[in-house]
Amino acid sequence: MAIKSAEEYVESVKNQDPKIHQGGKRIKDLFKNPTTKSVIDATAKMYELAMDPTFEATMTAQSHLIDEKINRSLHVNGSIADLRKRADMAQLTAQKVGTCNYRCVGCDAINTMASVTWEMDRDLSTDYNERFNEYLKYLQKNDLACSGAMTDAKGDRSKRPGGQEDPDVYVHVSEKRKDGIVVRGAKVNQSGAIAANETFVIPGQALREGEEEFAVAFAVPNGAKGITYICQYTPYTAERNMAEDIHELGNPVYGQRETALMVFDDVFVPWERVFMCGEVKYTRQLVARFAKIHRMNCGGACKVGFADLLIGATQLLVEYAGLSKVAHVREKITDMIAISETARACTLASAVEGTEEPEGSGVFLPDDMFGNVAKLNIANGFWEMMKIAGDLAGGLVVTMPSERELKNPETMEYMEKFFKTTVPAEKRLRITKFLQHWIAGQHGPGTWHGAGPVQAQRVMVARLANLEEKKDMAKELAGLNEDESDN
Amino acid sequence: MAIKSAEEYVESVKNQDPKIHQGGKRIKDLFKNPTTKSVIDATAKMYELAMDPTFEATMTAQSHLIDEKINRSLHVNGSIADLRKRADMAQLTAQKVGTCNYRCVGCDAINTMASVTWEMDRDLSTDYNERFNEYLKYLQKNDLACSGAMTDAKGDRSKRPGGQEDPDVYVHVSEKRKDGIVVRGAKVNQSGAIAANETFVIPGQALREGEEEFAVAFAVPNGAKGITYICQYTPYTAERNMAEDIHELGNPVYGQRETALMVFDDVFVPWERVFMCGEVKYTRQLVARFAKIHRMNCGGACKVGFADLLIGATQLLVEYAGLSKVAHVREKITDMIAISETARACTLASAVEGTEEPEGSGVFLPDDMFGNVAKLNIANGFWEMMKIAGDLAGGLVVTMPSERELKNPETMEYMEKFFKTTVPAEKRLRITKFLQHWIAGQHGPGTWHGAGPVQAQRVMVARLANLEEKKDMAKELAGLNEDESDN
């Protein structure tokens, strides 16, 4: 059955045994560690939403490969309508978990490789696309949670992949065998692979001739031999791990986005799971296409979903404090909305202006310029919204005592007395804590760097603009057209 | 013939004899005054573009009334595709004249009244829509240039229309006759009526019971008895009027946007040209619909077209100075592009999310939120782009001598010697002058207030946001759902 329930997904995770470290220790049971548990819960929510009739249209699609309804996270976008729904899904899931949905990078990697393998086969008579389709059918039929991995460790950034002291700082092929390849290296900032069933790995940058070993795309099952995950460890990890009750936390169930360093220590990958191996010439479009897809979804739509939560929570808190009619408060809420709706518009424009790429492939990609400006606007805008939310939330957003004090007999009365506003202390503390999650933690840099740092978007924006056309328009009006010769 | 040539339009203007004042003097011949001439030239350009095969798809449409191809400026949008083309037209015409196209407000007033008259007839069994369609057929069949007028003089803004010392500060019905009505008052900031054939007049704000006399929408032919135009007079007016050769000017042919105070001193309007008369209840949607249409077109798309010119000219000047490779220069050009593309995306989103309003009317209106953020972004962004262009243009953009000096035997050699860069002085001076037109003149406030001041957009953005939905999302995640009762 191509649509699995959340329970079935959870069951599948129990059968996996990945090597995971966090805070200096091995995690034996993902379900017992509260932080890794939050990743499972967020991923499970994706399955749950797909089965919910309210969200079905957004969360599922009709496969072009297996003639079944599938989770949209495994769907290849075949039309502009698909692109719009894909962006809708990114927005919806962000609203529902307030953190990463952990299937997004995988989905966008799948779409990227659908396009690139088709192109390679067309040009090079390879059979990558066929392998890819077989693999994708397997994912779809079993509704597997598939994460994605892209960013290499990079080492000394003034040097190319091939010029590093230690070649392992970029994932690469260390051996080619008859039955498959062996890969070494590590991907950083990897989201969700620890609780996924599969991970799709693609190169993190365009490569040149001579860098063939780094031009490798493949898929690995979770827990494959040689893979080690070293999880991020932030103050939020500590807080969650120490919590006596998840309701003490800002985003109780789903938490912050959790990532890991994903180490590949001579991992064997059979050929049927290898989708690029040495074709450096195609890495440029691979990276460019992934970027344009991911900027619409993760860069744009997902953050708009986050913004809805941030705005909603700020408005709630302002109402709880009895300040919602104050003029400057309303102006600031308006600022937040305008920022968020701008990014929503850019995301939509990106989907609407999507095109089939390459022509004939059947794969639709969003418009690049609009995807890039979606990300640019929300990256800057998210900090602006955080600032406003922090303004309206008051100092309490960083000075609040633990909700545990509400159960501490020595302090509970004081807490109830002094944190009561127009609502009881508990409500006020919870929404304040929820805001802390958004504005005093990882979301600023997370939004900035997710789908690539802002400078990458700026480079693309500059590259995509047709300056010649604009210059011609100006010349025509300025009366500079007669004498083209001397310019 | 429903598509007229530029020459035919010009001929039609010659037959009109409006009462126009400028700089304290009566203008007898619009063609002889260089400033009023620029309005004719810009309007004529709209006719020219409609006949140009390159732009035909954008500039023309198939009428739903007369079964002929018509200029899109007279078309009622009947689909999302129409809305997209309408926005494209706004952008294109801005690129082609670098100033107001002078048919935009008329077009948007027509679309507004197509919707509102339909609704009034449905609800009130009036025959406004029928009259309106008859009038529109007349415009379409004769391809008449139709401008629009909306903003009243307003007087003391702390008082309502009905509460003013002098009721004339709002256009109103001073007498109802069997054959028509008599109107008094004035509209400010009116663009292009002096060189149009017709002007469509609508109320400037939502009205209440008791304010029926101000709830009046009608059309007047140019030169109707009782109408006087008092033209704006800016430094640019003076410069143009004193120019010996239009190439001395920044936007030689089309100049700055020219407006006038349009005075109605007991103007008679026959009933067949009256499309609302006293229905205060419908003024709210009249104003709201006009705003949403005009924000997409004038607020958004038009300014994106201007931005293309501004960016193109800045890039040209930077290249002329040999600075186009400098890192911070490139970053700044990128900033300009990102601003402009953001507004372009918002405009497109506004069209794409358009809807029929009211249902059954056949009239499609753009999405309100996205139209408002399009305007908001470009209003702020235009000042930012002006600043950047002013930065890159150097002080010369405001200190340059007249191009006349290039013909002055006593100074021409100095001019050629000292203003030469990688291009001859003339080229550099022309593009610098073109930039002066954009950044040292009327465009900042013009962009800000065109389609309504920014505060109006902010009010709409606040009103359109579904805060309840956002609050619910936040509550669900924050664990605040159980006890709805006490909130």
Place this chain on the structure above:
Amino acid sequence: MAIKSAEEYVESVKNQDPKIHQGGKRIKDLFKNPTTKSVIDATAKMYELAMDPTFEATMTAQSHLIDEKINRSLHVNGSIADLRKRADMAQLTAQKVGTCNYRCVGCDAINTMASVTWEMDRDLSTDYNERFNEYLKYLQKNDLACSGAMTDAKGDRSKRPGGQEDPDVYVHVSEKRKDGIVVRGAKVNQSGAIAANETFVIPGQALREGEEEFAVAFAVPNGAKGITYICQYTPYTAERNMAEDIHELGNPVYGQRETALMVFDDVFVPWERVFMCGEVKYTRQLVARFAKIHRMNCGGACKVGFADLLIGATQLLVEYAGLSKVAHVREKITDMIAISETARACTLASAVEGTEEPEGSGVFLPDDMFGNVAKLNIANGFWEMMKIAGDLAGGLVVTMPSERELKNPETMEYMEKFFKTTVPAEKRLRITKFLQHWIAGQHGPGTWHGAGPVQAQRVMVARLANLEEKKDMAKELAGLNEDESDN
């Protein structure tokens, strides 16, 4: 001896036994809880700096009361030179601990009350100033760490202190006795009292007639009967409490600013420690003077010191990554510097334009307008700097694994291999963690609300501007002077 060593201060804390709760539990030993320990360490650093010859001129002053050299934190500013040094101290201590110095509010409350008690005695023939000076001599002679408390719990903010359901949400006098007063209520966001020797308590807002019970200023020794502290509990608290080695933390020794809810449950205060009791008329200047002092010091100078650390760390990280020559990176570092130096200039201007207030009191206060703009600029600027630092730090700033992994035999080799850049992994991780402390935690809202939320500064800026003078200047130039009569 009026200058105590850090050791002597630490000894004094050991002799205190305050009632402190954190995370739902009583803290018995401040030195054993890593978070409360950080408050002691930061406070101790103030003593250490005062004894360091390099910083002596900044950190100490000559008392006007006891003719001894004292810690500047207990000094009443008697000249512009004093104000400059006071601001320098705020900047220096911020640079040295990267968190609150915990004596700042106390110092500014002392200066406020030096001025206000002098004025009350002058006007009302009270003896508050005498009491105050006696108390201050006691502090100075024993070099006591004195914190300050101002912000009340406030309850329903749409109501005045007197109109609250529960009067305790504002600190107030519940009983007046012959030998002293009894106070009830709570102060929120209190910084450092848990590890101070004394706390100076002042009203948090201007009061009106009828609100006499809330017009109370007094001092309490730490651990006085009836006082309970409920500490803030943030993710950073959890992380510090769980750390195996403080070097795993971002600001290892001094941590984040720690605050507490300070509850006064019928605390007795003898008259010699009461410095205002019912004089509502003087609360306005009390609050205004505290604000102007604290905006220069905490609002301005302190945050400039933080900015130095933030800029320094960002530059270091950029160098470690080999990116310090990249053009856009340099531009961004420049942005950070410009923001920081702007606030530094405003702070300096605030000191330089200080005046004696009230005249004859011998107390110098900084300029209000410049203090307010110092705060305004850095509040907005800090978020901007956080954004830039987050940009340049890369995603790692929120995704980095724990430094413990460097000691975990199963992961240490991977960590060293994959996080090495031009420097070993440990260095890179430490500076990244240090940046995490600044940009992914409490500093955004902390900087915003410290010394009062930004809207409070805006209100003051509007109030302090001499608009009449500016209007006259404009009128004179615009030729509007002749006929003053009709305006």
Place this chain on the structure above:
Amino acid sequence: MAIKSAEEYVESVKNQDPKIHQGGKRIKDLFKNPTTKSVIDATAKMYELAMDPTFEATMTAQSHLIDEKINRSLHVNGSIADLRKRADMAQLTAQKVGTCNYRCVGCDAINTMASVTWEMDRDLSTDYNERFNEYLKYLQKNDLACSGAMTDAKGDRSKRPGGQEDPDVYVHVSEKRKDGIVVRGAKVNQSGAIAANETFVIPGQALREGEEEFAVAFAVPNGAKGITYICQYTPYTAERNMAEDIHELGNPVYGQRETALMVFDDVFVPWERVFMCGEVKYTRQLVARFAKIHRMNCGGACKVGFADLLIGATQLLVEYAGLSKVAHVREKITDMIAISETARACTLASAVEGTEEPEGSGVFLPDDMFGNVAKLNIANGFWEMMKIAGDLAGGLVVTMPSERELKNPETMEYMEKFFKTTVPAEKRLRITKFLQHWIAGQHGPGTWHGAGPVQAQRVMVARLANLEEKKDMAKELAGLNEDESDN
């Protein structure tokens, strides 16, 4: 007598006969051309203010050379008190004329050369300083209006002065004679020389060995043989030249800042007026010192004076419209004030932290960092203030008819009727026109480029910051100090 009256100055101008062109024509009589007349009027105002007892302390100083009271525009700053008064003068004169005072660049060039000639004499045993002092005594004794010229034409900016096709694009020595030198070239953007008595000419950039001919500083009397001025010609020039009454204009008496291209066509300069000739090594500090002085005065203080006018006029207009109590209007006025006061604080800080440079020279220069941030803030801030003023002024600021219409019998009644608010039409039109002068003209780019373009300030800010010190602070706190060796 060392303080001349405005009348005496005017008389002196009548005796001069400079070669001036404007709009392609020779200007024979500066007093008859309304634009050049505005330059005389503004310059004359400086004389008037110096004689006004209210402004005497700001406008005059005691000469260190001739033991007489002199106009501060000819004074060498000898103390921090002098620097503060110099900045005050810049602010005051800006408030009084709303345009350039035309003696500012001359004053700052004098201060620069006082410092640099002293240093050259000290190092090179030249007698430049003696010559300079003699010349300065002459200026002071006769209270001569002295303008300054710095920016060269530059030609192809990718090439050095020595590498240009035409060496004349930089002012240079074309011949050295026994009695003096002959100079060729042109300075652009020159303010006020046409109506000054003298002009001080200095190099526009740091020069290298081999570029000795360009390292030339000298003074010329107005009308010297070989000098031609080609005036700027903007829309404002045209408007002023066409005005029937100066009250039709935005800044009726003083207008916009007027500049000219100042051509040196083999101008002979006797040695006693040459203050640098070939000492390329000293051009670096010459340029740097001029920049730091001029950024405080022209970059900072002057624009703060302009801001006062802009704020005052905006507030007036808002009151005229009856909108001064509206919340968002007040917030926007607050924004304007905060911007302006920030720059005022930076300017003050720049003066207060001034130092003698070189030590022993007796010449005090402002602090460089604070001068640069003063300029940076106001350059960005001026555009922001323009935007706000344009917002609050309404569209009328660019669409208003001429005030002449108030005297036109055919339109006067309409004008009075429709432009009346809470004040008569004339008042409203005048203040609107005054705002037009500020926000729809040359002030944006003028503020940006005056005292050097913003990028120049950014370069200086980056250079002046002590990043090493900041890095050390961060390292100390981050626990990175132990192992300095490996970094």
